[in-house]
Amino acid sequence: MTTDHDSAYDSLADEHGGDARWAFGTGFDDPLSGVDTAIPGGVEAADLAVYCLMLADDALVMSQRLTEWCTNAPELEEEVALANIGLDLLGQARLLLARAGAADPSIPQRLAADLPHEDALAYFRRAAEYRNVTLVEVDNGDFARSAVRLLAFSTWRLALLDRLTSSRDPVLAAVAAKGVKEVTYHRDYAARWVVRLGDGTDLSHDRVAAGLAATWPYVGELFVSSDVEQRLAAAGVGVDPAGLRAEFDDVMRQVLAAARLQHPAAESTVDIAGRSGRHTEALVSLLAEMQELARAHPEAIW
Amino acid sequence: MPTEGVPAGTEPRQRSVWPLYEVFVRGKRGLNHVHVGSLHAADSEMALHHARDLYTRRNEGVSIWVVLATSIAASSPDEKDPFFAPSGDKVYRHPTFYSIPDDVPYI
Numbered sequence: 013m014t015t016d017h018d019s020a021y022d023s024l025a026d027e028h029g030g031d032a033r034w035a036f037g038t039g040f041d042d043p044l045s046g047v048d049t050a051i052p053g054g055v056e057a058a059d060l061a062v063y064c065l066m067l068a069d070d071a072l073v074m075s076q077r078l079t080e081w082c083t084n085a086p087e088l089e090e091e092v093a094l095a096n097i098g099l100d101l102l103g104q105a106r107l108l109l110a111r112a113g114a115a116d117p118s119i120p121q122r123l124a125a126d127l128p129h130e131d132a133l134a135y136f137r138r139a140a141e142y143r144n145v146t147l148v149e150v151d152n153g154d155f156a157r158s159a160v161r162l163l164a165f166s167t168w169r170l171a172l173l174d175r176l177t178s179s180r181d182p183v184l185a186a187v188a189a190k191g192v193k194e195v196t197y198h199r200d201y202a203a204r205w206v207v208r209l210g211d212g213t214d215l216s217h218d219r220v221a222a223g224l225a226a227t228w229p230y231v232g233e234l235f236v237s238s239d240v241e242q243r244l245a246a247a248g249v250g251v252d253p254a255g256l257r258a259e260f261d262d263v264m265r266q267v268l269a270a271a272r273l274q275h276p277a278a279e280s281t282v283d284i285a286g287r288s289g290r291h292t293e294a295l296v297s298l299l300a301e302m303q304e305l306a307r308a309h310p311e312a313i314w
Numbered sequence: 315m316p317t318e319g320v321p322a323g324t325e326p327r328q329r330s331v332w333p334l335y336e337v338f339v340r341g342k343r344g345l346n347h348v349h350v351g352s353l354h355a356a357d358s359e360m361a362l363h364h365a366r367d368l369y370t371r372r373n374e375g376v377s378i379w380v381v382l383a384t385s386i387a388a389s390s391p392d393e394k395d396p397f398f399a400p401s402g403d404k405v406y407r408h409p410t411f412y413s414i415p416d417d418v419p420y421i
Binding site for chain 1: 332353354355356359360363364367368371
């Protein structure tokens with residue numbers, strides 16, 4: 013045996029029969045391995061597809077915003093951290109888009125019949141067909157504002173995914189189980205930065221306070237449930253976001269207190285916006301950038 | 315960018331540089347912690363998180379140590395000979411006269 017035991021990385025390739033797939037990581041489990049992919053009884057396939065699009069689009073658009081920090085983050089180390097978080101969310105989005113396509117193949121087929129469902133759904137829908145909440149599409153702002161947005165998003169999504177692990181749809185339950193581990197770290201990362209900035213210098217405190225004020229108007233929408241979400245929740249397949257508010261408030265209260273930040277006043281009532289396809293201009297420009305290459309070269313491989 | 319109310323200095327601010335940490339990762343198999351690289355962080359807690367993101371994102375580790383690079387005392391290249399050369403001719407210090415069974419790993 014000639015393994016070099018001075019390298020922490022060497023032992024990894026052994027476990028894959030010498031197949032050192034560095035670019036793809038090593039030792040990964042397929043989150044959907046052995047999962048029953050039949051549509052559970054008691055729900056309309058079209059409803060399930062729309063619900064998967066909602067959860068997928070939240071992750072996909074948030075991932076794209078995080079990606080914008082590449083080459084712009086204040087430190088190289090933060091850039092890698094933010095890109096890692098973005099990639100985690102992209103992974104969730106892919107599984108959910110594929111599930112949406114499997115539940116209702118007519119949607120991806122109408123968009124781009126020759127492409128895999130997940131690609132057709134990500135790259136060939138217009139902004140009005142996206143179902144994400146507004147919180148994820150608004151501009152990054154500065155690093156402090158991005159940290160606050162990531163904290164609000166991951167606190168909400170963790171509460172949601174946690175409940176989704178007991179979904180009657182085995183695929184959603186499996187995606188949620190994978191996502192809970194990831195988003196737990198995202199929330200921890202964002203909370204550490206909000207506390208560090210809030211409890212830091214006067215300048216960092218003012219920046220993160222401004223970020224909180226800019227982010228808070230988009231928080232109310234997270235807890236408004238659409239018809240589809242209500243039907244799926246009633247069927248034991250989805251989660252009604254209205255029930256997530258208490259956990260969200262509790263976490264935010266703790267983090268903001270540690271960060272010496274004033275808890276914002278209750279936001280005004282909001283309508284369902286993103287879930288019904290009403291979006292801000294910010295999503296249009298985000299999609300223009302994200303979709304440009306795939307639309308110009310639909311079957312490009314790189 | 316929400317910079318309203320945020321004081322903006324006229325002078326460019328002097329960027330302070332985060333200190334350098336060295337990172338040691340223990341792989342899955344219960345071996346020793348091994349040096350894998352270095353990173354910048356504001357404090358040791360942040361250094362652990364950066365190490366998690368930079369050096370264990372492909373399942374490499376089960377345990378991470380970070381230590382301030384300035385806290386490491388290292389042997390000097392100038393002293394290489396007095397430090398290491400004297401052992402070069404002392405073959406009796408190596409346990410090369412034992413036969414090792416084939417199924418004993420890590421030796």
